[in-house]
Each structure stands twice: as structure tokens, then as C-alpha cells.
Amino acid sequence: MNTPTLWIILPLLLSGIFLFLLNRQRILKWTGTIISLTLAGLAAVLPINQLFNFLFWELRVSEEMLIYGRRFVLSDPDRPIVILVFVLCAFWFLILDPKNDPIQVIPLGLAGTVLILTAYAVEPIFYGALFFAFLALIDVVLLSPPGNKPTRGVMRFLIFQILGILFILFAAWLASWIDLNTGDQLLFVRSLVILALGFSFLLAIFPFTSWIPMVTEMNHPFLAGYVLSTYLVGVFLFGLRFVTEAGWFDQNISIQGALQIAGIIMLCYGGGLAIVSKHLGRMMAAVVISDIGRSLLAISLFLSGFPLFFSLVIIQSIAIGVWSLSLSHLRKVVRSLSFDDVIGAARQWPIISLGILAGYFTLAGLPLLAGFPIFWVLGSSLRMYPSWMVLWFVFGSIGLIIGGLRTLAVLTKNSGEEAVLILGSSFYRAVIVTITAVLILLGLFPQVLFSLTQIITNLLLEL
């Protein structure tokens, strides 16, 4: 037995079996959630590379698997990543409402999680890019449920991901020549530029951002939220592994400036989009784009920024989760999610609107919500860099807050309908209220989150 079999092959087989159970929606939802949590739990407690007793047997779980001469390794320091991706997977499965959202999320989502781990585990790491191509294919199928035509955003997503992967593979090959031609600066710069281009496609960094607003506007909100959240987290984890394995943080190689400029551009783009958008789906795009920018800024701080990055990942997933859940409920009772059609929604469906506003304002960084302490620390850390960066950081954040206030104004505007209506089952309303409470509590006690993410960083980097 080895860890890749346990956390990659086994869930992949289960996701295949789940495809035959699409008619048993409730069973599938809870089985998927429990299996994901079990796999996360095993990652927390299972001894790796050590003998241990299980019932009548003495077992040893090794950390690697060989396929065609390539190693797939999930070792002790990778535990936090395995736990993180399976817990996030379980979270999305838990909040999925089979009555509103396509149940295909369970099998395809589990397979997608496995592909993220595979990309993370493979050595040499650049092979991982290909697994993101497979993940993109799965996400394209997920975003185009039966009965619907594929949207332009989905097609553009597919094109950009495939192109990004090809760039990364080529850059990795060029980088391998650097070892042979030590000191060849031209070769080095070439490989770095191509790699940056590849990750720009994958992470939808400006100017390759257009598919995000298209997907969030035209596709099912739950599916859009799920795909954006998990895919981008996966790419970020892969990117982190890529740069840490290449030793770019240790050597005197400056990718910090590029990361910060890209981060600021994304944050401001998101802020600008939030100011001008008139559609709740596009508002989701605005916060997702800004969050990509903030994650880039956090990573640019290297060791001190890693805990911030993991805090962002956790908060972003929770906030986008409650936002998507609420939007997919609201979508059932309004014509569209454009501002004109959701006027006064908060007066009729207060709990659903609470979820929308809590999710949005958390990601916008409103004080007392969970996003604020992270953004505060991130902004403070940028003081050491040129002041224009801090100024644009503030501009982007203000743009998001303005967008949130516009959303609040639209949702609470008097539309003449005063009756409070019940939308969604009591379980999902309870989920929305609970997640909102968690977002407020994490805003009041951010040290809980920071200490957790510091532990993740220490384990991951073996500090």
C-alpha cells in the first residue's frame, strides 16, 4: 500500500462508481461528503513510511508509487495539502443542494480533486501541467450540464487552459537546459517568460481574464463557484510546488516584482469590475479576480506570505461557497441574476440575501468579517514596497466595497413586495446562517485561522 494509491487511485475509482449512482442524489451527496472527510482524516492520522497495526495486520504505507519510471510522491510534509483539498471537496459536497445544483459535481468533483493531488504529487513536477489539462476537461463537462449548450466562457476557459499547459511544458523543458548551460541568462529569461505566460493562462491573469466574468454570468452559479474556487486553488498549489521545487525562493531569482505587479493589476481589475457590474454573477467574477490578485501578492511575500495565502484559500472557499449556494437558490425564483431582476430580493428572501452579502463582503474585505484581518495584514506587509503598490491595493479594495454597497442597495431596495418568503429547505438555510456566523467569528478571532495556516506552512516547508 502507498499514499498515492490511497489518495489518488482509490478516490478515482470511487468517482467512477459514483457516475452510476447519479439517480440516487441524496445518497451520492452524503457518500461523497463522508468519503472526502474520511480521506482527509486519514491524511491527518495515518503513519507514512512506518509500521503500524491495523486489526490483525501489520501494515506499512509507503510514500511513493512508480508509473513508467515517474514517481508520484505524497509524503509527510504533503499532509496539509491532502487534508486541505479533501476538506474543501467535502465542504462543497456538503453545501450542494441536489434539488438546485447538478449532482454530477460529486463524481466529477472527486475526480477533479484527485487530479489536483496527482499534479501536485508527480515528479518531475512539470508533468503536473498535463493533469491540469485533464482537470480542465472535467470542469468543462461540469460547467455544461446535459440539456444546455456550452457557453462561450466555457469554450474560452478550455482554450486558455490548454494553451497555458503547453507553455508550461515548453518552459520546463527550456529550464532543464539551464542546468546544462550554467549561466546562460538568455535561456533563463526565455524559460521564465514562457513559464509566466503559461501560469497567466492558467490563473486567468490579465489579459487572459475574460473567461471568468463570462462563466460566472452565463453558467450555473454553483458550478461556476465550485469550478473557480477549486481549479484556481489547485493551480496555485501546483504553482507553489513548481517554484519551491525549482528553488526560486532560495536562489537569488527575482519573481517578486512580477508577482506583485500581476497581483495589483488583478486586484484593481476586480475592483473596477465590481464598480461597473450590474449582474450578481459578474460580481462573483470581480471578487474571484481580486482574490487571484491578493493570492499573488501573498505569495510574493514568500515565507511570511504563505500563511496569508492559505488563510485566503480557506476564507475564499467558504465565502464563494455560501455565495454560490445562495445564488443558486435565488436563481430559481428570479428571471435572471442581473440587478434589474433582483431588486428587493433581501426583503422577500432575507436568509438567501444574507448569504449573498456575507459571501461578497467577506471577499471584499469589510471590517469584522473574516476577509478583513487577512487583507489588513497583507496590505500592511506591502508597506515595505513602493507606495504606488499600496495605493492601488487600497483602490482595488475600495472598488470591491463600492460594488458590495451597490449590491446591498439593489437587494434591499423597495420593490413593492413586502411578504417574507421561504426559499430552500431548512437544512440549506441553516447552512447559510452557520457559514455566515463562522465568517463573522473568524473576523472577530482571526488568530484561530492564522495559527492554523502557520502550522500548515511549517509542515509544508518542513520549518
Place this chain on the structure above:
Amino acid sequence: MSSLLQYLAVVVLFLCPVGILLVDNWRWMIGLLGLQYIGVLSLVSVSWPLEIAVVKLVAGWMAAAILILTYVNLPTAAAEPQISINLPRRFFKGFTAFLIGLSVYSLQAVALRWFLGATTQQALGGLLLLGLGLLQLGLSREVIRIVIGLLTVISGFEVLYATLEASVLMTGLLAILNIGIAFVGAYLLLASYLEDTS
């Protein structure tokens, strides 16, 4: 493989994507895609043993077969859309393709400095596929054209990458990627006609 045959493969790799760009009939498009993979095989076999290079052909033909089977199963009206002969559009596409061909030809010396170990024909063939595939992606909205555009771009990449890397796992994964894109294309073509049974 003789230099002349390699040049013949380059000609095939120029004419097939241009043909795909210009024709509207799905049979012609997929047929030309299948033919294109023979050119890919020819150029990949310069760097790899034929028995491994043939994986590219098999994967490509499987992808083409998946697309053919999908069209056969599509409702007739969707599979046979009204074709209007639009000469200016075709001229524009043809002229752009010609410009791409010209650019690639003039850039071959630079390309050879990037793709160390590639022959002139491989660099030409690979870059032509990349350029014409990107043109297809840039000018199209239909699922079938986007899928074929992606397969063309990947083919170009495979021709160039074959001169750099000969890993079995990478070959296998790229073959699965080709077939996977064709399957997803097939699903997307059929998606709007499917019923959500769950």
C-alpha cells in the same frame, strides 16, 4: 526519412489546417484532420522510433473517429447546417492562413535556435500547426472548430516536443489528452440534446 518526404509532410501540415479552416462540411473537416495526423506521424518519426511515433497517429485517428461517430448520432438538422457560400469570409481566412505560413517560413531560423535538435522541416511543420491552430481558435465559435483547433495546436506542440522529450509517460498522457479533448468535444456537441436523467 528523406528530406523530400519531410518536406512533403510539411506541405500536408500546411494544406490540411488551411482546408479545415475553409471548408464547412464536417466530413471534410474531420477527414482533413485525419490526414493531418499522417503528416504529424511523419515528422515525429524523424526523432522517435516509428513504433512509438505511431501512437500519435493512433490517438489522432481515434479522436477523429470519436468526432465522426458523434456527428453520425447528431440530429440531422444540427449535423447538416445550412451552408451559405461566403466568398469574402473564405478569402479572409485563406489570406490570413497564407500570412501565417509566410511568417512561419521567415521565422524558421529563429525557431531552430529555440528548438535545439529539431530539423528545419520539424520546426516548420510544428509552427505551421501551432499558428494555423491558433487562427482556427481565434476565428471560431463553433464547438467542432474549437475542438479541431485545439487538436491542431497540440499536434504542432507534439511535433516540436518530440524533438526534446521522449518519455513514455508523456507520450501516453498527450495521447490521452487528444482523445479526452475529442470526447469532451463530442459531449459538448451532444450536450444540448441530452436529458438530465439525474
